[in-house]
Amino acid sequence: MSASDLHDIEFRSVTKRYGDVTAVTDINLAVPKGAFVALLGPSGCGKTTCLRMIGGFEQPSEGDVYIGETRVNDLPAYRRPVNMVFQHYALFPHLDVENNVAYGLRQQRPRIASDEISRRVGAALEMVRLSGFGRRRIHELSGGQQQRVALARAIVNKPKVLLLDEPLAALDRKLRTDMQMELQSLQRDLGITFLLVTHDQEEALSMSDLVCVMSAGRIRQFARPQEVYDRPADLFVADFVGKTNKMTVTAEPGILRLGNGATLPFAGPERGPAVLALRPEAMRIARVGTGDGPLVGHVTHRIFLGSLAEYSVAVAGVGEFLISAERHGLDANDLIEPGEAVSIDYISEAIRLYPA
Numbered sequence: 001m002s003a004s005d006l007h008d009i010e011f012r013s014v015t016k017r018y019g020d021v022t023a024v025t026d027i028n029l030a031v032p033k034g035a036f037v038a039l040l041g042p043s044g045c046g047k048t049t050c051l052r053m054i055g056g057f058e059q060p061s062e063g064d065v066y067i068g069e070t071r072v073n074d075l076p077a078y079r080r081p082v083n084m085v086f087q088h089y090a091l092f093p094h095l096d097v098e099n100n101v102a103y104g105l106r107q108q109r110p111r112i113a114s115d116e117i118s119r120r121v122g123a124a125l126e127m128v129r130l131s132g133f134g135r136r137r138i139h140e141l142s143g144g145q146q147q148r149v150a151l152a153r154a155i156v157n158k159p160k161v162l163l164l165d166e167p168l169a170a171l172d173r174k175l176r177t178d179m180q181m182e183l184q185s186l187q188r189d190l191g192i193t194f195l196l197v198t199h200d201q202e203e204a205l206s207m208s209d210l211v212c213v214m215s216a217g218r219i220r221q222f223a224r225p226q227e228v229y230d231r232p233a234d235l236f237v238a239d240f241v242g243k244t245n246k247m248t249v250t251a252e253p254g255i256l257r258l259g260n261g262a263t264l265p266f267a268g269p270e271r272g273p274a275v276l277a278l279r280p281e282a283m284r285i286a287r288v289g290t291g292d293g294p295l296v297g298h299v300t301h302r303i304f305l306g307s308l309a310e311y312s313v314a315v316a317g318v319g320e321f322l323i324s325a326e327r328h329g330l331d332a333n334d335l336i337e338p339g340e341a342v343s344i345d346y347i348s349e350a351i352r353l354y355p356a
């Protein structure tokens, strides 16, 4: 089996410059067939540039882009088996839903018979749960419905790959969550490769099979969501995906030495100065007297989140920790007040160390 049997999209050493600006540098990425992949990173890191090079709206300055086994560097956008959905759906306001979805099919040469077009438009509208909305004008639809029309238009000509550039960014939170689930089901039903650009880490973690974390034009990690969260490749990823407590430590045999001279038991092989990263939910907080964690501090701030409470805890000579405590709603006395003295424990297997 050749690599192209397994991969729908491949970047081989791709660099893209716009004049003096290098948007992406030496990108190597192989997207498995039928996967839902999220490109995640802060504004300006090069996500959209990658998508546009697949779509055919930009050409690489160096390197090659493959779709299946075809090198597509010089292939015009309209000849690529991909479609793109944008944040601003770019629907035609003067056309009804059906004609918006049919538009691309009507442009195709050789011509497609009109009953075939109707059949495909009907099927696409059914996929996005908009059957019966064909005659509606675009302005008579909600934001979520408009987004689904844009999706129907993008899948109606059966692309191999669907590119989604922040397609949910304009929707409110509730609608976003609904649409996230719908997109996942749609991808499963269609069985085609989805590549989603987002700067929202929750969206990336919850929707995709694989997350590609980017920063400053480079890929920092490409892995399953759980792997990215549990074993961030570097401190950038640890910080960008989820919340992380960071602290400078010195690793010695059996212990980590902290700023105030305190030590924590540690079984890892690392030695010397390092930065420790620990997730807030891997730490435990208890009122002094009721817990016996190795660090003692006091609560400086509390954020109540219903099922969770997040505490900032200052430990003298060491620093401030963010600790997230799950609540079960059984104990009326479970919330700790700012100012209270607490002890801190942690799950030592959750400690990650990075070069200082």
Ligand code: ATP
Binding pocket: 018, 021, 022, 023, 024, 041, 042, 043, 044, 045, 046, 047, 048, 049, 050, 199
């Ligand atoms: P955002 O989340 O804000 O959309 P992004 O991660 O998608 O950001 P890109 O749009 O790919 O980032 O941009 C990457 C870099 O390339 C940025 O520094 C951007 O300013 C630059 N850039 C993008 N398009 C052009 C262009 N047409 N001309 C010049 N510079 C560009």
